[in-house]
Amino acid sequence: MEDLRGHARVLKELKLIDYGESPQFKGVELTELGKFITNLTIEDEPILAGEMVQTRSGAKPLGQLLKDLRRQVLHMIANAGSGHLGASLSIVDILAILYFMKMQHDPINPDWEERDRLVLSKGHAAPALYAVLSEAGYFPKEELTTLRELGGRLHGHPDTVTPGVDAKTGSLGQGLSMAVGMAYAAKLDKASHRVYVVIGDGELHEGQVWEAAMTAAHYGLDNIVTIIDRNKYQLTGTTEEVKGVEPIADKWRAFGWNVLNVNGHDHFAVLDALEVCEHTHGKPSVIIAATTKGKGVSFMEGNKFSRSVPNAAQLKQALEELDRR
C-alpha cells in the first residue's frame, strides 16, 4: 500500500501521469482498481496538503484550510436555505490555491491598485468565494452566516459591497469581457498585476465568452488566466447532454490561447499550471481544470446538490465525512 502510494507520487512528480488533453467524459468509466489508484495519486495524500498557508487566524496546513472552507460553504448554504452547493464545492481548491498561494492581494487594503484581480464569472458559486475571502481576512468569519440575508453584504451572487470582490457577476458569460478590460487597463498602466477569471463549463455556451476570447488573444493579453471549472454538469444535466462543449482545448487553442489541462483538485498541478501561465508571453492562458461538482462530500458529488440544500441530517453527515478525511 505504502509502496503503491509512493510510486504513484513519484510518477506524478515526474509528470509521467498525464490527465490528458481533452477528456471525453461521456461513457468513460474507471474500473474499481482504476478508481482506487486514481484516488491514491490525487487525493489520499495530496502533495501540498501539509504546505502551510497564512490565514486570518494564523498559519494552517493547506489540507486543513480546504476542509474548513468546505465546512463553511456547507454551513452557509444550509443556513441560507438556498444556493448552489455543488458548483461552490467544485471550485474551493482552485480559489484557495489562487488566494493563498498565488495571487498578490492585501485583505487589509482590498482596493490596493496593484493587486491581482479575480472575476468569478460563474457567480452562482459565490459561497466558495466568500469562504475564501473571509479566511483570508477580508471580513469576519461570523459574517458568513448572513449569506443571502436582506441588508447583508453577502449577496446571492458576487457583489462589490463585499470587501475583496472585484466585480459584480451572476449573469453568466460576462466575466471574461470584464477581465479583458482589467487586463488592458493594466497594460496601459504598465502595471504587473494579473487577472484571473473562473468560468463554468456550461457557461461556455454563452457567445460573449467567445467574443472576449477572441479579443483577449487579439490584444495578446498574457496577463489574463481563464480557469474553466470543468465539472461536467450544468443545471439541467451534463454539459455533453445539454449542449456539448468538447473539444474545449481545441476551441481555445484555435482562438489563440495557451491551453493547459489539469485536475482541478490536484493542488500541485494547479499551482504548476498557474506558474506556466506566468511564463507564457504574448497570449492569454486558459487552464481547463477537470473537477467534480460537489467535491469533498461523496454523496453530494454529481448534480444532486446542484441547487438543492442539505437538510439537518445531510449537513451532519457531510460534516462528519469531511472530518474523517
Next chain:
Amino acid sequence: MQLKSQVDYFGRALLEKGTANPDIVVLDADVSASTKTSYFQESYPERFIEVGISEQDMIGIAAGLSLSGKIPVAAAFATFIVGRAWEQVANTVARQSLNVKIVGTHSGLTPSADGESHQSIADIAVTRVLPNMVVEVPADAAAAGWATRELLDRKGPVYLRLGRGSFPMIYPDDIELEVGRAETLLDGDDVTIVSTGSMVHVALSAAETLMEEGLSSRVLDMHTIKPLDCDALEKAASETGCIVTVEEHSVIGGLGGAVTEAVSERKPVPISRVGIKDRFGQSSRNYQALLERYGLTPEAVAGAARKVVESK
C-alpha cells in the same frame, strides 16, 4: 386566498396547447426545471430545443422557426431572455413582427435570494418600447394559464411575464380575460388603483384598508401593458379623479410610466406610482421581507392613495 404557481399553470397550458397543435416548438436555456417547460419536453422531446445557456441564440433560433411556419415558445428567466437578448428580440423578432412567444419567468424581485443579478426591474420597459410587441403580465396562476393559451391562438410577438413562486389566486382556474382590456376587480369613485402581475392582490388588500377608512377605490388589473387599455384609464381618470399605479418593476418605463403617458395625454389627473424606485434589487432570503423593504405592500399602496386623493 389559495397560493398557486404561475409557472406550473404556464407549463401545463403549454403542454395542453402543444398536444393540440403540432406546430408548437418549445425552447429553453438550461432552466426548464424552473420555467416548467419541462412538462412539454417530457411529452414532446422532439419538439423541444434545449439551447443551453445561450439566450441570444435561443431568440434567433425561435425567429428562424417562426420564419419557417412553426410557433416557437422560448422561455428563460426574465432578465436574461429580454435583457441579455434584447437586441435579438428587437431587431430580429419585433422588427419582423414574427410569431415568437417569449416567456420570462422569475420576474421582478421574485428570485429574492439570488439577488439583483437575477431579478428583473426593467423587462416591461424594454419590451413595451418595441413596436409590434404585445406585453402580458398576468396577476395569478389562472391568468397565466389563460394568457398562455390565448397567446398561442394569436399571431405576432408576445412577451409574457411570470413570477417565481406562488401567488394568491384572484381568478377561477378557467378564467377568460380579454387582451388589451383592463379587468375591473372592484368599482369605486375616490381613487383608481391600477396594478399588474404580482401586485394585483396587493392592490386589492390596499383597497380593503381604504374602504374601512371610507375611501372607495376602483381596482384595475392591467394584465396587458401593451396594447394599453387607454379607454379604461381615461374613464378612471374622469370618474375617480386620481390614480395610483402598482407594479413589481421600476416605476420608470413600466406600468407607472405607461399609465402616466396615457393619462397625461387623455385626461390629466394626479398620479402616484408605487413600484421600484430607480434602484436595483438585492438579496433576501425572504421574498415578503424584500417587498416590504421596497415599499411594495398594501400599506404603502394605501398611503400613496390617501396622498393622491388629497392632491385632487
